[in-house]
Amino acid sequence: MKEVRTALLVLLVFTLLLGLAYPLLVTGVGQLAFPRRANGSLVAVEDRVVGSALIGQSFTSARYFHGRPSFSDYDAMASGASNLGPTNPAYLLDVRDRVDAIRREDGLPAGAPVPADLALASGSGLDPEISLEGALLQVGRVAAARGVDASVVRELVMRSAIGPFLGAFGERRVNVLLLNLALDGVS
Amino acid sequence: MTKAVLSTIELLVLLLPAAALLAVYMARVFRGERTFLSRALRPIEKLIYRLCRIDEGGEMSAKSYGLCVVAFTLVGCLALFLIQMLQGILPLNPQGLRGVRWDTAINTAISFGTNTNWQAYAGETTMSVLTQMLGLAVQNFLSAAVGMAVAIAMVRGFTRRESATIGSFWVDLVRSVVYVLLPLALVLSVVLVSQGVVQTLRAPVEVRTIEGATQVIPMGPVASQEAIKELGTNGGGYYNANSAHPFENPSGLSNLLENLALLLVPTALVLTFGSLVGNRRQGRALLAAMLVLFALGLGLSFWAELSGSPRLSEAGVASGENLEGKEMRIGIPASVLWAQSTTATSTGAVNSSHDSALPLSGLAQLFNMGIGEVVLGGAGVGLVGMLFYVVLAMFIAGLMIGRTPEFLGKKLGAREMVMAVVGILLPPVLLLGGSAIALVVPAGLAGLGNPSAHGLSEILYAYTSAAANNGSAMAGLSVDTPFYNLTLGLVMLIGRFATLLPGLAIGAAVARKKTVPSSIATFPTTGPLFVVVLVGVILLVGALTYFPAFSLGPILEHLLLQAGGAA
Numbered sequence: 049m050k051e052v053r054t055a056l057l058v059l060l061v062f063t064l065l066l067g068l069a070y071p072l073l074v075t076g077v078g079q080l081a082f083p084r085r086a087n088g089s090l091v092a093v094e095d096r097v098v099g100s101a102l103i104g105q106s107f108t109s110a111r112y113f114h115g116r117p118s119f120s121d122y123d124a125m126a127s128g129a130s131n132l133g134p135t136n137p138a139y140l141l142d143v144r145d146r147v148d149a150i151r152r153e154d155g156l157p158a159g160a161p162v163p164a165d166l167a168l169a170s171g172s173g174l175d176p177e178i179s180l181e182g183a184l185l186q187v188g189r190v191a192a193a194r195g196v197d198a199s200v201v202r203e204l205v206m207r208s209a210i211g212p213f214l215g216a217f218g219e220r221r222v223n224v225l226l227l228n229l230a231l232d233g234v235s
Numbered sequence: 236m237t238k239a240v241l242s243t244i245e246l247l248v249l250l251l252p253a254a255a256l257l258a259v260y261m262a263r264v265f266r267g268e269r270t271f272l273s274r275a276l277r278p279i280e281k282l283i284y285r286l287c288r289i290d291e292g293g294e295m296s297a298k299s300y301g302l303c304v305v306a307f308t309l310v311g312c313l314a315l316f317l318i319q320m321l322q323g324i325l326p327l328n329p330q331g332l333r334g335v336r337w338d339t340a341i342n343t344a345i346s347f348g349t350n351t352n353w354q355a356y357a358g359e360t361t362m363s364v365l366t367q368m369l370g371l372a373v374q375n376f377l378s379a380a381v382g383m384a385v386a387i388a389m390v391r392g393f394t395r396r397e398s399a400t401i402g403s404f405w406v407d408l409v410r411s412v413v414y415v416l417l418p419l420a421l422v423l424s425v426v427l428v429s430q431g432v433v434q435t436l437r438a439p440v441e442v443r444t445i446e447g448a449t450q451v452i453p454m455g456p457v458a459s460q461e462a463i464k465e466l467g468t469n470g471g472g473y474y475n476a477n478s479a480h481p482f483e484n485p486s487g488l489s490n491l492l493e494n495l496a497l498l499l500v501p502t503a504l505v506l507t508f509g510s511l512v513g514n515r516r517q518g519r520a521l522l523a524a525m526l527v528l529f530a531l532g533l534g535l536s537f538w539a540e541l542s543g544s545p546r547l548s549e550a551g552v553a554s555g556e557n558l559e560g561k562e563m564r565i566g567i568p569a570s571v572l573w574a575q576s577t578t579a580t581s582t583g584a585v586n587s588s589h590d591s592a593l594p595l596s597g598l599a600q601l602f603n604m605g606i607g608e609v610v611l612g613g614a615g616v617g618l619v620g621m622l623f624y625v626v627l628a629m630f631i632a633g634l635m636i637g638r639t640p641e642f643l644g645k646k647l648g649a650r651e652m653v654m655a656v657v658g659i660l661l662p663p664v665l666l667l668g669g670s671a672i673a674l675v676v677p678a679g680l681a682g683l684g685n686p687s688a689h690g691l692s693e694i695l696y697a698y699t700s701a702a703a704n705n706g707s708a709m710a711g712l713s714v715d716t717p718f719y720n721l722t723l724g725l726v727m728l729i730g731r732f733a734t735l736l737p738g739l740a741i742g743a744a745v746a747r748k749k750t751v752p753s754s755i756a757t758f759p760t761t762g763p764l765f766v767v768v769l770v771g772v773i774l775l776v777g778a779l780t781y782f783p784a785f786s787l788g789p790i791l792e793h794l795l796l797q798a799g800g801a802a
Contacts, residue, residue, distance in 0.1 A: 049306070051299070051302050051303050051306040051307075052306050052310065054287060054288065054289065054303070054405060055303070055306045055307040055310040055311075056310055057286065057287040057288065058283075058287050058289075058307065058405065058408070058409075059307070059310055059311060059314055059373075059377070061283055061286050061287055062283075062373060062376065062377060062412065063314075063369055063373050065279075065283075065417075066372065066373045066376045066377075066412070066417070067368055067369035067370070067372060067373040068368070068369065070372075070417065070420070070421070070459060071368050071372065071434075071456045071459040071460070073421070074421065074424045074425065074428070074434055074456070074458060074459040075434050075435065075436065075456055075459070077425055077428075078424075078425065078428035078434035078435075078458060079434070079435070081425070081428070081429070082428050082429050085428055085429065085430070085431045085432075085433075086428050086433060086434045086435055086458075087433065087435055087437070087454075088433050088435075088440060088452055088454060088482070089431050089485075090440065090442070090452075093445070096443070097440070097442045097443075098442060098443065098444055098445050099442050099444055099445075099450060099452075100442075100452055100481075101431075102431050102481040102482060102485050103450070103452055103481055103482070104481075105444045105446075105448070105450055106444075106446070106448060107446060108446065109446060112445075112446070116563075122450065123450075123451075124450050124451055124452045124453060125359050125360060125439065125451050125453055126357065126359065126360070126475070127357075127359065127474050127475045127476035127479075127480050128357070128475045128476050128710070129476065129479065129559075129560040129587075129588035129590070129591060129710070130559065130560065130588070130591065130711075131560070131588050131590035131591060131684055131685075131709065131710045131711030132559065132590070132591060132684075132685060132711065133590060133591065133684075133685035133689035133692075133693075133709075133711065133792070134544050134546065134547075134557065134559075134591065134592075134593055134594065134689075134792075134796055135546065135594075135687065135688070135689060135792055135795050135796050136685045136686065136689065137686075139559075140546055140547075140550055143547065143550045143551075143552065144550045144551065147550055147551035147552065148551075151551075159551070160551075161551055161552065161553035161554070162551055162552060162553060163553050164547070164552045164553055164554070164555075164556035164557075164558040165558050165563055167550075167551070167552050168547075168552065168556075168557075168558045168559040168560075169559060169560070170479070170558075170560070170561065170562050170563070171476060171479030171560045171561050171562050171565075171570075171585075171586065171587045171588050172476035172479040172480045172481060172562060173476065174476070174480065174481055175481070175562050175563055175564075176481060177562075177563040177564060178563065179563060181553075211487060211564065212238065212487060212566065213486065213487025213488055213490075213491070214241070214242075214245055214487065214491070215237075215238070215241055216237075216238045216241040216242035216245055216568065216569065217242060217487035217488075217490055217491055217564075217565065217566065217569045218487045218490075218563065218564040218565055218566045218569065219563050219564075219566045221563045221564065228445065229445070232445065
């Protein structure tokens with residue numbers, strides 16, 4: 049049939065144009081113009097790659113700021129959200145447990161509200177950032193664990209804060225990996 | 236609240252002028268006139284015609300146009316199926332992935348071939364670089380172009396008099412890709428790389444974190460795919476987390492641009508329609524109706540999400556802020572704005588988890604898709620769907636004033652009416668029927684990710700998304716099973732042709748007719764009264780169709796959330 053033959057030809061030609069030429073052209077331009085970003089915004093310490101500035105990772109030590117809960121525990125090959133619904137009883141119990149754990153770790157009184165980002169999992173499971181409030185809440189713990197003055201740590205947090213873009217997109221926030229690397233740099 | 240209003244205004248301030256410019260450009264492209272890009276693109280266009288033996292001046296009847304649409308869609312699905320099955324022995328497979336399982340491959344092939352981009356798989360660990368680049372990304376372009384071509388052909392029908400043909404499918408398709416989608420995608424993808432979207436053919440990178448753990452970071456030619464994913468209202472993410480993934484959507488700016496991109500082509504096409512029929516006010520009237528519906532859904536979603544969750548407040552979360560499934564660089568207002576945009580269009584890309592959204596924003600999303608995505612809608616198909624409602628609205632208006640209904644000087648008869656009703660009602664029949672089956676068979680219930688009313692919403696969302704060719708999901712539902720892959724695949728396929736083919740039939744029917752001059756008794760279709768009637772008809776059809784299902788899903792869940800009762 050004539051239609052099917054044309055369909056095959058058009059698909060073939062466009063596969064070469066859109067499936068090869070187009071992505072390879074973008075790859076070429078991207079690699080030349082923005083090599084660091086095109087290759088994953090990797091961050092190195094003394095020539096050793098320790099992660100990507102854009103991909104969150106798990107921090108458990110008291111000496112470091114902690115990121116958000118992650119459904120995949122920061123397995124970057126398994127991105128995704130918890131997809132738990134707002135009335136799911138098991139989910140609400142989990143949230144209570146997380147809130148209690150944060151209150152314990154960071155010395156908050158019972159019943160004190162906890163910033164939402166520290167208690168609720170992100171959409172990607174790889175959110176590299178936490179809210180400014182979420183970071184400030186952890187200053188006391190981190191400073192004590194490192195034996196440095198809390199004002200030094202607080203100053204570092206304040207200097208790391210970015211956003212929101214155009215006053216509307218995103219929260220006032222800090223990048224956890226970059227903040228922790230900066231911490232290691234000063235103490 | 237400030238952020239909600241501000242983000243919406245900033246998006247519209249960019250969108251409306253950009254769409255107006257693109258609309259003028261597209262009108263020239265589809266009339267075959269010269270544009271500022273013709274010097275560069277005309278040789279490519281002509282080369283494609285020569286290689287594919289396409290007659291540029293060729294004209295088609297609606298039947299041959301429709302036959303080409305069906306043949307091209309099915310050939311595309313088949314090729315994509317084969318690429319997935321054979322990826323294990325094909326090159327560009329740095330992770331050494333095996334062929335995709337047959338039922339997942341069928342579902343994905345239909346999904347991308349029909350511009351749905353529903354994803355039963357996780358990209359990181361299922362699809363090779365070759366499959367993503369040569370398979371999925373190519374269909375992102377082509378399925379969008381098919382929708383655009385059909386919309387243009389249908390509109391052409393209104394502009395012709397006593398004509399048996401509505402243009403050439405192949406010419407409309409090639410022009411959509413070469414003049415519209417490809418140049419836009421090239422620009423957007425490079426901007427996205429500058430924001431941190433990765434673009435490389437490398438294998439995943441293994442790193443040791445400062446706490447000594449190992450993390451494997453995926454790579455890929457993501458920016459090139461991300462750009463067309465939004466511009467073509469496709470929505471299939473390179474990675475499982477879609478546009479919530481930092482490598483797909485790394486910054487506030489990338490989020491704004493991607494949100495803009497997914498609205499751009501559908502918005503512009505509505506205005507192109509006005510230009511092509513020689514009455515720009517007609518395009519603006521349709522856009523006004525769409526924006527009214529957009530504002531209603533957006534308002535409801537903002538109200539729900541900004542009020543927060545009383546259950547989270549009880550649990551000790553500050554202000555009950557519903558950040559579950561949302562990213563910090565995006566935040567709640569921009570997540571809501573995106574969710575509204577992606578379900579109003581047929582995009583289905585997500586930058587937050589729709590499963591964890593509060594019930595009333597879920598309701599708005601279901602409604603947007605359920606009415607057939609006519610609020611802007613998919614590239615092309617949104618305009619087609621809206622024209623079905625216009626035919627219905629003019630029919631009802633005609634009954635009220637006792638005149639034969641007409642639109643743009645064409646008398647609307649039984650054939651136009653039947654086709655419009657098929658286009659409006661077949662998708663709801665499919666999705667309500669499909670959901671009903673999934674809710675009673677063990678294979679359907681086995682997939683539930685959440686209990687109670689929310690579980691019903693998950694299943695309803697899946698079939699709604701499939702029938703409307705949206706592709707977003709309440710992703711807690713485990714759908715990578717033969718039952719869901721095959722039933723949803725079938726619904727996607729029928730849903731796609733239930734929009735495209737009646738659209739062509741209407742275009743052909745009106746092309747054959749004479750154009751009657753408007754008189755003092757003609758119902759004006761460019762004023763506020765027309766917009767009110769049109770919006771009223773859409774809301775009425777939507778409410779009558781979905782109220783029972785919605786009251787058992789999102790509405791019940793909203794009451795449970797507020798009352799604090801057991802879910």
